Amino acid sequence: MVIECIEPVHPCDSNIYVVIGERTALIDTGAGQRPSELLARLDSVLRGRPPDLIILTHCHFDHVGGVRMLVERFGCDVFAGHKDAVVLRRGDDSVIMGQTIGVESRPVEVRDLFEGDVIDLGGHRLRVICTPGHTSGGICLHDETTGALFTGDTVFAYGVGRTDFSSGSPAELLLSLKRLSGLDVQGLYPGHGQLLRSGGMESIRNGILMMRDYI
C-alpha cells in the first residue's frame, strides 16, 4: 500500500491522502477552494488512474468542501461515518461550517460507514473505527497489516482536535483516544500538519494525557 499526502493548496485545506492498493482511495478532499491546483496535484499522484472511492473522516468544510468537484471529475462513491453522513446528506452548515469561509454547504450523496466496516483496497484493508469527540460522526481508518492510522482531526502528530465545535465532546474524544491506544499504530496520518511514518502511538498517548488535563 502506498500512501501519498497532498498538502494544502489553500490555507483552509485539510491534508488529502491518496491510498493506493489494487484499488485507490482518497481520504478527505480539502476545502475545494482552488480546484485547478488541487486537480493538478492529484493528477500527478494518480497518474491517469482515477480513485475508486472517497472516504471522509468527518463533515467539516475543510475536509469535505472539495467532494462535489471530485465526484464530478472521477464519478466515485463517497463514504463517511454514519452520523456525519446524515449531516452531509442534509448539507447542515451548522455542523459543516462552510459559512466560516463564506461557502454555502450543499447536500452531498454519501454512504454510511459503521464501526468495524472494512474497506478492501485489495491486499490492504482499512477498518473503520468510530471516534466521536471532534465531531459526533468522526472516524479513523486503520490498516492492521501496516499499522497505518488515518485520524482526521481526532489526533495530530502534536495535539488533538478541538472539541468546542457543534457536535464535539471532550469526554468522547478522550474515550476515542483510549480506544485508539489499544490498536497497533505505526504511521499516523492526520487531517492537518505533519504526518508520521512511524511512532504514531506516542501521539495518541500524549493526546490522552492532554485530554485528561483538559477535562
Ligand SMILES: [Zn+2]
Ligand atoms: Zn474538523
